[in-house]
Amino acid sequence: MTDVIIVGGGPVGLLLACELKLGGADPLVLEAATGEERRTRSLGMRSLNARTVQSLALRGLVEPVAAAQWATLDEFAAHREPADADLVAMLVELLQKGQMKGHFSGLPLLDESGRAEYLMLKQDRLEAVLAERAAGMGVRIRQGCAVVDVTQDETGAAATLADGRVERAAYLVGCDGGRSVVRKRSGFAFEGTPPTMTGRTAVAEPDDPGAVPSALRGPGGLVNRSLVPGEIATIEFDAGPDVRDVPMTAGELEASLRRVTGRDVVVKRLETGIRYSDNTRHADTYRRGRVLLAGDAAHVHSPIGGQGLNLGLQDAVNLGWKLALVARGLAPAGLLDTYTAERHPVAARVLRNTRAQVALMRPGSQVEALREVLAEVLRLPDADRHFSAMVEGTDVDHAPGTPGGVGRFVPRLEATPADPSGGPTPADPSREQTRSDASDEQTRSDPLDGPERARPVAELLRDGRGLVIDLSGADGLHAALAGHRDRVRAAHAAVPGDGERVPAAGGPELLLVRPDGYVAWAGARAGLGDALTAWFGPAR
Known part of the structure; x- marks a missing residue:
């Protein structure tokens, strides 16, 4: 099925x-x-x-x-x-x-x-x-x-x-x-709430192109010529369209243009058109x-x-x-x-x-x-x-007030994969059998395969798995993922210069980033297992 x-x-x-x-x-x-x-x-x-x-x-x-x-x-x-x-x-x-x-x-x-x-x-x-x-x-x-x-x-x-x-x-x-x-x-x-306006966008040819302004806000509504060649759009605040499924005609668009512009616009050809409203x-x-x-x-x-x-x-x-x-x-x-x-x-x-x-x-x-x-x-x-x-859309926060950036899109930073191969490491062979050949091939050709180096977090999420980012520089993160490695990879935050990375006082040791780029959890290593289970299911 x-x-x-x-x-x-x-x-x-x-x-x-x-x-x-x-x-x-x-x-x-x-x-x-x-x-x-x-x-x-x-x-x-x-x-x-x-x-x-x-x-x-x-x-x-x-x-x-x-x-x-x-x-x-x-x-x-x-x-x-x-x-x-x-x-x-x-x-x-x-x-x-x-x-x-x-x-x-x-x-x-x-x-x-x-x-x-x-x-x-x-x-x-x-x-x-x-x-x-x-x-x-x-x-x-x-x-x-x-x-x-x-x-x-x-x-x-x-x-x-x-x-x-x-x-x-x-x-x-x-x-x-x-x-x-x-x-x-x-x-x-x-x-x-019901509609209060009618919008029309059409591929049409007016008899006199100069009669239709590039953009106009007037007493009758709005009109503009789209970026798309040949497209004309109008908006009238008239309680919404009377019909939705009947094809638009040249006469309908012509009447709308005349009401909005106050000019005797003639539309000699209409190829196709759509109507829309502010029905919310x-x-x-x-x-x-x-x-x-x-x-x-x-x-x-x-x-x-x-x-x-x-x-x-x-x-x-x-x-x-x-x-x-x-x-x-x-x-x-x-x-x-x-x-x-x-x-x-x-x-x-x-x-x-x-x-x-x-x-x-x-x-x-x-x-x-x-x-x-x-x-x-x-x-x-x-x-x-x-x-x-x-x-x-950058103000989205799925967990307002939660420290450590939880609920927000992952910050711009670089990290080095902690997986020994740098690529996917399924927890068991059964994962390969549940994926299609095309999907497997995309995963196996992961651009992260190759020399270990720091990469933008966006690249580390490309295979669709989650990501645990270590901010402390401690070892053993890969092993800590044991039963979740088919769903989550590990990485160490890149640090400019030499020396160990130490999290800011009171800051998290680890970030758990979801495949969609949002931070799911931030905290100490002791809480990682529960966070993995909550967001990615039980260990296998």
Whole structure:
């Protein structure tokens, strides 16, 4: 029987599949859409914030995603309209200089030091990178497989397809979007606030391109010409779209442009278009028995601010290693409860700030005054840090107030592998038999094999195992992991210069870092065994 069925093969589902496969589980991805449908939902640009970029770095994915970004922007440069040239050139320059951090309701957040971690690309380009990685790992992906029902019992979950076939697995994860069949059929509550706006993005050709401004905030709403050549977007604050599934027409977009701009715009051709709103809802929990939710299936909100994709990708990174351990029988099912406990508050915070961003986009002199005041506030260093951390996802703390950095993303430091070979050391041969050949090959070709040297922690997490970092310089750490070496590797923190590393007075001797990069535990060696069991299951 399959370990995990993933319903939905967008970026969240694909990244989750990669994480599960890396953890030794056998996932099956069922995606309803095929070519044209997938292209339509990829309208507009998507941003990857700092925390998502840091997470992708843990798996060696930043380089191919960045390459896809620049290929996309080069393609756009060859087809840009003269009226959009300055805006596109400015954004490209900010990305090249490492100054782009994102925005809050259109108010830019910039890093003058040039250390920002931020990427922009079309969703289909990101999906292509993740699909290639998944295929290379041996993940099974089936397109054109619409799931119409989901059931579960004490031993597993089942997905019924539109053609009547039934697929069964130990667990099932809904990554199937805001109108998730998995969520609806599995009884998750989805409360929130109704829409107050209608957004439209379309590939269209106006009769006079100059009649559509590059960017405008006016009494009727907003309009802008996308970075993507040929794309036009409008937002009207009109209580939400009347229809969602009826294809957009040139007449519909033309009417919206006229209301927003006050100009007699004529749209002579519309290729494709989508509608969206600020409908904001949140699942009461992300797990019901053997069924879980991730991405838009668990939370929907306004796309203003570009946080939705990042929120979903972070769900996948948080859930993947945990579900792999549980599905393989290495950790108890209770570990999955930490998924809701950790990710639900993060999403609630995003839903709150996206509501605020929508409010700041509304037309009117009072809102304009508020935007001017906030723009002044954002020039204050402390305010800039606060809003930037919120938008970049770097303020996430799964254990607020806990010392030793527990609950926070691992600090930037280097460490030297303590494993004798520098590579994976399974506790017993049975681990190799539970992983697919593709996943085994990826593990055996670990870039850490070779001469022992200090490496960034991100590299040490690349094989999907946890990491115990010794801060004291004591020996015997590798042996202390004994029955957990199939799930956790050991490393010594690198120390500049000579001499032994001694932890700061009152500081921890060890850090236990999870596969997703967050510190799970910090303390003395005597407590390591209990921490390993709590987060990675019993010793083998």
